[in-house]
Amino acid sequence: FDAEASAAVARALDGKVKPLRSLGDLEHLAARLAGIQGTAEPHVDAPALVVCAADHGVAADGVSAYPQEVTALMLQSFAEGTSAVGVLARQAGARLVVADLGVAEAPRLQPGQNQVLDRRVRAGTADSAAGPAMSLAEAQQAVAHGVALVDDLVDEGVDLVGLGEMGIGNTTTASALTAVLLDRDPARLVGPGTGVTGEAFARKLRKVDAILARHRDADDPWDVLARVGGLEIAALAGVVLGCAARRVPVVLDGFITTAAALVAWRLAPACTDVMVAGHLSPEPGHQVQLQALGLRPVLDLRMRLGEGSGAALAIPVLRSAVTVLHEMGSFADLGLDDERPTA
Amino acid sequence: FDAEASAAVARALDGKVKPLRSLGDLEHLAARLAGIQGTAEPHVDAPALVVCAADHGVAADGVSAYPQEVTALMLQSFAEGTSAVGVLARQAGARLVVADLGVAEAPRLQPGQNQVLDRRVRAGTADSAAGPAMSLAEAQQAVAHGVALVDDLVDEGVDLVGLGEMGIGNTTTASALTAVLLDRDPARLVGPGTGVTGEAFARKLRKVDAILARHRDADDPWDVLARVGGLEIAALAGVVLGCAARRVPVVLDGFITTAAALVAWRLAPACTDVMVAGHLSPEPGHQVQLQALGLRPVLDLRMRLGEGSGAALAIPVLRSAVTVLHEMGSFADLGLDDERPTA
The missing domain is CATH 1.10.1610.10 (Nicotinate-nucleotide-dimethylbenzimidazole phosphoribosyltransferase (CobT), small domain)
Known part of the structure; x- marks a missing residue:
């Protein structure tokens, strides 16, 4: 800095x-x-939104309001440019870069659609409540993909990076990650995600408890990341590390991308220097994460979509700051x- | 609606x-x-920012951090396009419309500069702590200017209006207006404005008390407006009324434009229907005003500049909402x- x-x-x-x-x-x-x-x-001349997608073994237990197949369907919608983040990135004048880190079923794209970068490490993580989500080597590979992705983008002239994600079940993974990394009570972190309530919400909480029962003892951040997951979170942690290495501002989105930022911070504490919090999610754990990182969000629009929607909306504000x-x-x-x- | x-x-x-x-x-x-x-x-294809400027008799008593001459100097900077609102309006793709409702010394503009519309009603208000700020006829004329201004803009295709203002001393006037219209204790409304502290702040509070001692009994909103002022606030109330008449969304800025919105609401309660709160000012009275109008601000960036800066920054968010x-x-x-x- x-x-x-x-x-x-x-x-x-x-x-x-x-x-x-x-x-x-x-x-x-x-x-x-x-x-x-x-x-x-300072300049915001060529911003990019980097959206990483992957599936989560924890999703099999009905912790999300959506079935796992939706991850691949949403990748399809990213490729078509009709997703929220696609619309908002265009609006913000930001390039949209989508990477598949391990969606269970690899997307089939039509010619002429936006590219989805193939950075597949494995076809989704394993259920972290039953064992490690992935191996250490796989976690390292996902992080390396994120670092390399930023490196290429910066070489191409990108001067600001926003984070986005897609992965059914990933608020469950992000809650567990945050609980372990910050040593917090998960009951204060877990929220409705994309909209689980009632019995499904109780199931989600029990799932996070089960993940913690198995991995709470993990301390080394690489170990935490590999055991809890997920693949897209690992890649996004790599994107943050890559931004720190290249001195490029990285705009966080919601709860999941900020979990990735926590991983990056534990791997290399100085990388908080390049972070900007794009928006505040209503997910209760997001405020806790941002406080740990010492960040104040640019926007508070009660959005809980992820994808990078909050990061995209913050870009015009950042551009206004430098234009002033x-x-x-x-x-x-x-x-x-x-x-x-x-x- | x-x-x-x-x-x-x-x-x-x-x-x-x-x-x-x-x-x-x-x-x-x-x-x-x-x-x-x-x-x-819905559409945000041709937004405009309407900035009304005037001087205030109360400014003579040192209630502001700046001398009255700064109002005219700032009009100059609006004409040059180098003011904050000029930069932010360009950034938001909004047309900037500046009107002089009664700056003490009429601005001298160079050829080639942006126009400042001459809607001068009188050369600044009188000191409202010593008597009425203006006559009822003058207040009505200023409001009529605002209504007509919007009417012309909508005829020209403008589909969304943001409010802005300039007038040294106008947080003092806005505080007194708000206290009378909402029957509140001024001590809970008055803030530092552009930055008065210490003895100057105490002077500002005493000034508001003096204005209230003279005009607190006013009840009819026309009467309140004429007695407390100011000219730009009256015109902005007219802009709000004009937007309501033409079904055009009006984006409020900070404490002063929201005081104008309170006047419009008291004149015609239904006009809250067309209001959108652009941002939250740190001025303590702003939250009180927005609650009275039932509005939640789009942005909270701790800005206390006025001019329409907060309304301008909210426009890209509104455009994103309709684009989605x-x-x-x-x-x-x-x-x-x-x-x-x-x-």
Whole structure:
């Protein structure tokens, strides 16, 4: 994190034709992007949304409102550009990059559709309540895919990355991961996900308890990741690590992508430096995760969809933050001196 | 408000490829715009930001961190396109319309600069702590300017209006207006505005008390508006009324524009139907105003600038809400039946 570039941006914003600090979070965000990118001229010229998808062994137990087949169907809808994140990415002027890390049934795409990158490690994880979700080698491979993906994108000019995910059952996995990594009571983390209530919700809670009974003793973050899963979360942790390595801001989405951010943070604590929280999910564990990472969300629109929808919506706000810095006039331009009251 | 169009949009969104209601406020906003515009195909194709400026007699007493001359200087910066709202309006693809309702010293513009519409009613209000801010006829004229302004814009195709304002001292006026209209203790409403602290803040509070001592007995909203002011607030109340008459969504900005919305609501209660709260100001009275109007803000970015900056930043979110409605695929498209779990 380039504290000097960040401070230079804060100073430049102090000289703009407005009361000091009156643009609030917009100013913090511009200064933060400057610190991350290591330049007093931060930019959001070529953002990309990286959506990773995979299936979860835990889904077999009815922890989700949807059957596992929906993961592959949604990949289809990502390829067609008709998913929420497809629409919102277009709207935000962001490139949409979708990677299959291990959907149970590999999607069959038609010619002319958007590409789904084949980064399949295995056809979905095993049930983590019954054993490890995957092997350590598989977890490492998924993380490596995420790192490599970012590396390629940055080489192609991408200057900001938003995270997205798809995987039926992945709020169950993310709840268990968060409980282990932050040593929290799962009852305070588990929420309705895509909409489970009543008996299905009780089943989901019991499932998380069963995962924890088996893996709570895990401490090493690689070990936690391999035993609890999932494949798309591992890849997203890799995307965060890749962003940290390349000094590219990474915009978190909801509960699942922030679980991936927790994994990345435990693997390499300094990578919180490149994180921006895009939105706040109503999933109760999300607030807990963001507090652990010291992040304040840009948006709070009570969305609980995932896919990267919250990250996509935050991009125009981030772009506005840097545009204010570049295009606003200063008091000096108006012939006023620089002596203005502080707030 | 067209409840049928609104319900049709909610139903259409229920059929999209996502868990029910999982896009949260984005879905509420799309349905609300539909109800306001009276169509199941709501649109944000030609938004405009209407910024009204005027001076306030109360400013002479040092209630602001800035001298009164800054109002005219800021109009200059609006004309140059280098103000925050100028930058953010461009970014949001919104037309910026600036009107002078009574800046103390009329701005001198250079050829080639953006127009500032001359809607001057008088050269700033009188000190409302010493007497009425303006006459009833003047208040009516300012409101009429606002109504006519919207009428022209809608004739030209504008389909959504954001509110903005400029006027040194206008948080003092807005605090007094809000206290009278909602019968509240001013100590709970008055905040730092553009940044007054310490003795200046105490002076501002005393000024609001003095205004209330003289005008608290006013009950008729026209009477309150004329006696407390200000000219730009009256015009903005007219803009709200004009939007209600033309069924055009009006996006409120911060504390001052919402004071104008309170005036419009007291003049014609049904006009809350067309309001959308763009952002939440840290000014303590803003939350109180929004609660009275039954509105939840789209954004909370701790901005306290005014000008329409918060309304401008909300526009991309509103545009995303209608784009999701128009561009997302449905479960039916994927060959899935319509029986999905409710959240």
